[in-house]
Amino acid sequence: KQEVTQIPAALSVPEGENLVLNCSFTDSAIYNLQWFRQDPGKGLTSLLLIQSSQREQTSGRLNASLDKSSGRSTLYIAASQPGDSATYLCAVPYPSAGKSTFGDGTTLTVKP
Amino acid sequence: DGGITQSPKYLFRKEGQNVTLSCEQNLNHDAMYWYRQDPGQGLRLIYYSQIVNDFQKGDIAEGYSVSREKKESFPLTVTSAQKNPTAFYLCASSEDWYNEQFFGPGTRLTVL
Numbered sequence: 001k002q003e004v005t006q007i008p009a010a011l012s013v014p015e016g017e018n019l020v021l022n023c024s025f026t027d028s029a030i031y032n033l034q035w036f037r038q039d040p041g042k043g044l045t046s047l048l049l050i051q052s053s054q055r056e057q058t059s060g061r062l063n064a065s066l067d068k069s070s071g072r073s074t075l076y077i078a079a080s081q082p083g084d085s086a087t088y089l090c091a092v093p094y095p096s097a098g099k100s101t102f103g104d105g106t107t108l109t110v111k112p
Numbered sequence: 113d114g115g116i117t118q119s120p121k122y123l124f125r126k127e128g129q130n131v132t133l134s135c136e137q138n139l140n141h142d143a144m145y146w147y148r149q150d151p152g153q154g155l156r157l158i159y160y161s162q163i164v165n166d167f168q169k170g171d172i173a174e175g176y177s178v179s180r181e182k183k184e185s186f187p188l189t190v191t192s193a194q195k196n197p198t199a200f201y202l203c204a205s206s207e208d209w210y211n212e213q214f215f216g217p218g219t220r221l222t223v224l
Contacts (some may be wrong), residue, residue: 041200042217043202043217043218044213045215046213077221089155093210095210098162098168098209099170100210102154
């Protein structure tokens, strides 16, 4: 069974800091890994999808990396802003189950 | 505009009533999903459908029912058998089960 873990559950940083969010998974047989952002009371917004054959994927100030062998992905946010405050979730499609497994998320607060 | 719509945004139910949450997508996606999210918790999969006229139970299907008669629609019924239905419900879709998932804005259900 695929398990996805995100540590820490919450993170608070001052504005302008570069930061890294972590996502760990137990089964390396994945197709891809997707990072989402969720604002309070809203749906999830897709940020980045990184294919299993890729090592990195970038979008603006966001950079996602994937290391299948170690079962880890990181989401790097450069020059954080208060508007980046949200919960960030990762998800992994699990081939033998035909569905995705989600982490519980990391809630980020960026203080002005 | 392409996307996923959920209605209503807020729903109130009396105990013993069945209610149906709507989810529609115009992305021509084969796969659709229903998730439940409780305060401060991650997503839990209720039901998913990989193709029209077919669906499978997720991790917490008891007290819920779905149908997939049309490719663009995946309604969720919360029955009176669901003992604690107050939660935030999210619908999602993807081209195939392993592709990028896109989410709707959610429906907040409250039992009075």
